[in-house]
Structure formats: structure tokens, C-alpha cells
Amino acid sequence: MISIVVPVLNEAENIPALHTEIVSVMKVLGRPYEVIFIDDGSTDGTLTELREIAGPKISYLSFSRNFGKEAAIIAGLEKASGDAVIIMDGDMQHPPSLIAELIEQYEAGFDQVVAKRNKAKEPLSRRLPSKLFYQLMNFTSTVHLEDGEGDFRLISRKVVEAILTLSENNRFSKGIFEWVGFNKTVIEFDHIERESGSSTFNPLKLLDYAIDGISAFNHRPLRVCFYLGLVVLMASLAYILYMFVNIAVHGVEVPGYFTIIASLLLLGSIQLFSLGIIGEYVGRIYIETKNRPKYIVRESSGNETKQGGRHEKQYHQ
Ligand code: UDP
Ligand code: MG
Numbered sequence: 401m402i403s404i405v406v407p408v409l410n411e412a413e414n415i416p417a418l419h420t421e422i423v424s425v426m427k428v429l430g431r432p433y434e435v436i437f438i439d440d441g442s443t444d445g446t447l448t449e450l451r452e453i454a455g456p457k458i459s460y461l462s463f464s465r466n467f468g469k470e471a472a473i474i475a476g477l478e479k480a481s482g483d484a485v486i487i488m489d490g491d492m493q494h495p496p497s498l499i500a501e502l503i504e505q506y507e508a509g510f511d512q513v514v515a516k517r518n519k520a521k522e523p524l525s526r527r528l529p530s531k532l533f534y535q536l537m538n539f540t541s542t543v544h545l546e547d548g549e550g551d552f553r554l555i556s557r558k559v560v561e562a563i564l565t566l567s568e569n570n571r572f573s574k575g576i577f578e579w580v581g582f583n584k585t586v587i588e589f590d591h592i593e594r595e596s597g598s599s600t601f602n603p604l605k606l607l608d609y610a611i612d613g614i615s616a617f618n619h620r621p622l623r624v625c626f627y628l629g630l631v632v633l634m635a636s637l638a639y640i641l642y643m644f645v646n647i648a649v650h651g652v653e654v655p656g657y658f659t660i661i662a663s664l665l666l667l668g669s670i671q672l673f674s675l676g677i678i679g680e681y682v683g684r685i686y687i688e689t690k691n692r693p694k695y696i697v698r699e700s701s702g703n704e705t706k707q708g709g710r711h712e713k714q715y716h717q
Pocket of ligand 2: 489491493594599
């Protein structure tokens with residue numbers, strides 16, 4: 401049984417086409433399936449469309465307001481009962497024709513099959529910022545992300561259960577998919593323009609998304625304070641020593657200069673350094689409050705997926 405989870409926000413015009421296409425693809429494959437649409441607080445006719453197509457195989461869930469695509473995906477995963485779940489966008493940018501290939505790879509034994517968007521044909525103005533983001537993200541973070549690998553993927557039941565054990569609210573799904581691990585394979589598809597409607601992601605929202613991503617997987621930005629404080633403190637001490645020696649040898653040139661500069665430098669750098677120390681603790685609290693499992697088991701002799709060590713101390717992600 402395959403579950404297909406589709407988060408939709410104001411996709412009324414795309415739903416009928418998407419529905420027909422999914423149904424025809426699944427008919428050819430001839431296996432049991434369910435499609436779960438998550439209406440993420442749409443304000444157009446999306447809900448009406450969903451009511452129309454609902455049936456034994458098509459179900460939907462409608463949020464009271466817009467909670468964001470990440471929340472919609474989680475709701476879908478919680479509702480899904482398939483052995484494997486396919487997550488795809490509702491705007492036809494994720495072609496249903498790829499479903500067959502996703503399932504094929506799943507049957508070949510992969511727990512995560514990622515449909516990666518081929519970005520070669522996209523304008524540089526869009527590719528450059530995303531490249532920058534992935535470099536920054538991969539530099540600061542403990543998980544490795546690939547540009548073009550989005551939410552369009554198939555995940556096995558084991559991966560679904562693993563993802564659902566992460567109790568954090570601020571979810572950065574790309575990172576979480578990577579974080580839970582399991583064996584993964586990638587298939588490629590070409591970028592397709594939106595069928596109708598418009599993307600809800602503008603540059604500012606994307607920047608927000610980038611900050612979410614970077615902060616959800618590490619507290620290294622906080623550590624920058626610590627190092628900066630340390631460097632400035634060392635430099636000030638060196639400069640103060642130099643001035644002191646200078647005065648001892650040549651005598652005072654400008655009265656008061658030494659005391660003012662020395663106290664300014666010392667106070668400033670001690671403050672920055674202390675902030676860094678506080679940052680370390682805040683970072684630890686941040687990671688702890690996520691209460692992520694310490695590890696996820698792929699398989700055991702009993703052949704079941706288990707999460708362990710949720711209540712023990714852990715200081716890394
Ligand atoms: N979406 C959603 N909630 C949101 C924003 C988007 O459920 O708050 C859905 C949207 O309907 C679409 C998918 O997420 O099915 C991807 O959104 P979009 O096409 O706007 O993103 P892009 O393709 O530009 O990255
Ligand atoms: Mg889209």
C-alpha cells in the first residue's frame with residue numbers, strides 16, 4: 401500500500417488535474433494506494449475541490465489556518481497508513497509520472513527515494529542564492545544537504561516512524577529527512593514551471609527558510625560570539641601590554657589615553673566573551689529542548705525500528 405501526501409495552499413486550479421493524473425498513474429501500477437491532501441488554510445476554492453474528489457482512496461484534512469508546508473507534511477505523515485509514503489507538491493511541479501520510478505527504487509530496497517530537481521536550466525539569479533545557502537548550511541551544520549533535493553520523495557514506513565518521533569515544532573523537513581538517515585537513492589527530474597497559481601515563496605520567505613534551516617541543525621552561530629570574544633580579548637591584552645611597555649620606556653605622551661583605551665578594550669572584550677559563554681549554554685538548552693532521540697535503529701534481530709535514549713543526556717545532535 402502506497403500513501404501519497406500532498407500539501408496544498410490555494411491550489412484549487414491544480415487539484416483536478418493532479419488528482420486525475422495520480423489516479424491514472426496508480427491504476428497502471430495496479431496497487432493499493434491512498435491520497436491524502438492537506439489543505440493548509442487555503443482561502444480559494446481548494447477545500448471545495450477536495451470535498452468533490454474525496455472518496456474511499458482520496459481523503460483530505462483541512463487546517464484552521466495556514467500552518468506552513470512543513471506542518472502539512474507532518475499531518476499527512478501522521479494520517480498515512482501505507483508501507484511507503486510519497487510526498488509531493490500540489491502544483492504539478494512534481495510530476496506524478498515519476499511515482500512509478502519512486503516505487504521501483506523502493507522495491508529495490510531503498511528506504512528513501514529522493515526525486516532531485518535538475519537545476520541546470522534555472523536562471524542564475526535563482527541558482528546563485530540557493531548555492532550560497534547550501535554552502536553555508538553544509539559548512540555550519542551536522543547534516544549534509546544537496547541542492548535540488550526537496551520534499552518530493554518516497555519514504556518507507558521505517559523512515560516515517562523515525563520522523564514522527566522528532567518532537568520539535570520548528571521543523572526544517574529537508575534537514576530532518578537527512579538527519580534520520582537510512583539508505584537513500586536519488587533520481588533526477590527536470591524543473592517544470594508552475595501550472596497555475598503562484599509560488600508562495602518570495603525572497604524574504606526564502607531567507608526566513610534559510611535561517612530556520614541553519615539554526616534548526618546547529619548552534620554554531622552562537623559559538624561565533626565565543627571565538628570572537630576570545631580573539632578580541634587576546635588582541636586587547638596584547639595591545640594593552642604594548643602600550644604599557646611603550647609608556648615604561650618612552651614615558652606618557654597623551655595623558656589619560658592609556659587608561660581610557662585599556663578599560664574600553666578590556667570591558668568590551670570581556671562582555672563579548674561572556675556573551676559567548678552564555679551562548680554556549682543557550683545553545684545546549686536549545687538542543688536539549690528538541691528532545692530528539694539519540695539514535696534511530698534501522699533494523700535489529702527482531703527486525704523492527706526503534707528509537708532509543710530519549711530521556712538520557714545528550715549534548716550533540
Ligand atoms: N504549500 C503549503 N503551505 C504553505 C506554502 C505552500 O501547503 O504555506 C504547498 C503549496 O500548495 C504547494 C507546495 O506547498 O503544493 C509548494 O509550494 P510552492 O509551489 O509555493 O513552492 P515552490 O515550488 O515555489 O518552492
Ligand atoms: Mg511549486
